[in-house]
Amino acid sequence: MARKIMFKEAINEAIRLEMERDETVILMGLDVAGSAGTGQERDSWGGVLGVTKGLYHQFPERVFDAPISESSYIGAAVGASACGMRAIGELMFADFLGVCFDQLYNQAAKFRYMFGGKAVTPVTIRTIIGAGFCAAAQHSQSPYSIFTHVPGLKCIVPSNAYDAKGLLATAIQDDDPCIFFEHKALYTTKGDVPEEHYRIPLGKANILQEGKDVTIVALGLMVSVATKAAKQLEKDGISCTIIDPRTTSPLDQDAIFSSVKKTGRLVVVDEDSSRCGFAADIVAMTAQEVFSSLKAAPQMVTPPFVPVPFARNLETAYLPSAAKVEAAVRQTME
């Protein structure tokens, strides 16, 4: 039965259900329980934003508070997963990827290929992304494109509570290394989520609405930005298809290409850096594959090519907005 729960509760539920069903699922990260060893309330944090709260009490043997040693514990999640466990490693903020990147980039991603298909590394790394909280340049990035760039890693960027639960369940049981990007602005957003276990396949886009004029591709928090813009455009008689690919790798190219074949226009909304990123990737492959269907130059709505600024007015100017998406769509209609 479905009921309304928050995005972060959906994530918690997905982990709990997988841990109940599968004893090889383990969870590790900074403060994922919290305060272990201080003699005070255990599980006082449940992760920095409370997402894993309660799991320690249910699975005390399988939930590990880690030292601040990301290279080591994210690497251990990879190693354990190559040895029969299904580890979920929480990298508190995706901005900290620099500390542990080798374990994902050169290790998890490449084992299977380098070892001639003999390795299976079903690790899942959960990590927080996103700007909008004045958390400045080292706590606000959305670097999913960096991971998407790496063959061997699967990248998941959920946009709502229902998808978060179903995609995370799939990621945990998937036999390849998966990176799961959780936008901090989505954590408290609510959606209809079934109580029971379910899965959403990786590489299958969600088409939120179908329109005839323009195809908008958006990920994560940007889906709601695109939806807002589309509502406004509708009033002026411009009808949009909105595609949420849900995963950047694998990518549901067919959904995008077949939509662009119908609309002839493409706008991609992306919170990651504008260079060599997700938006550029979608535009490039669309231009290559369905060029003859295009009626206008594809548009990318991304932040400018700068780090995330601190001050509120600068951060607002930095982020893609419904107004910017609207303007980009109108440009394709000119």
Added chain:
Amino acid sequence: MSGQMSKEALLKAYRKMRQIREFEERIHSEFATGEIPGFVHLYAGEEAVAVGFCEHLSNKDRISSTHRGHGHCIAKGVDLMGMMAEIYGRKTGTCGGKGGSMHIADLDVGMLGANGIVGAGPPLACGAGLASKLRKDGSVSVVFFGDGAANQGTNFESMNLAVTWDLPVIFVLENNGYAESTSPKYTARVGTENISDRARGFGMPAITVDGNDFFAVYEAAGEAIERARKGGGPSFVECKTLRYYGHFEGDAQTYRPKGEVKDARANNDPLKRFAAAVVAADLIDSVELEKIDKEVRAQVDSAVTAAKAAPDPDPESLFTDVYVSY
């Protein structure tokens, strides 16, 4: 106790500690009003560590800091008005409103920046130390980092690099008993009491001092810095202390024993202990300290007033200073 400190030096150190305390207490109350954006981590309770070290340093010496960086900034001489404006995200801020609480830096006074990445400081301090060594100007670098950061690989690697290259770097561990909600007791086996035990293994002098005793810190800092200036290489000084507020503003702190902070404020406060010591030794009259308290309160007050009244950064500044040239 304060054998080598003149009265002026004592008053200056006290003023710095008071500035940090007043600054942080004020931010704590202003944060509650919702006007301060972003994540803020307060240094109140740990003042003697930053000041005990920085009183030995000049602008030529470098420090690297942490997410809990306001105290290090003030101790190193970063302008308090600019800091407050930065924390409010204003154009007049130290970094033009582009960095915020976690990234205040002022290279002119040797402050290499607060830092959002735990464990990022030690390698940077090694680089600063290497530059000092090559310049042969007798300058040193000091890296402040926490008990949580002590577990980061960068820190172990940096200790090894510093001894291998004989760098004038002082590793200052601020052991406040918590890394967010997690105790260092639970995240290590060597160094659950004294983390300096680990540093010794790298082949550098390493000690643990009472970080709430300004004079103990000052003395240990003096020795380590002097050694580094003379080419004696790196040292490690662990300072046991306590933070008075949550990990960040808004932290409910359910992991803390009840009364821990109240007790520390009453019985182990670094400013109170400093004041009691200098007054008892007849070095300073308490009236002089009270005068400083008053002046500092007014200074912080005007910093807040100015910050609130200051303009937002210019919209064009979003695009500037990504590169020197491009």
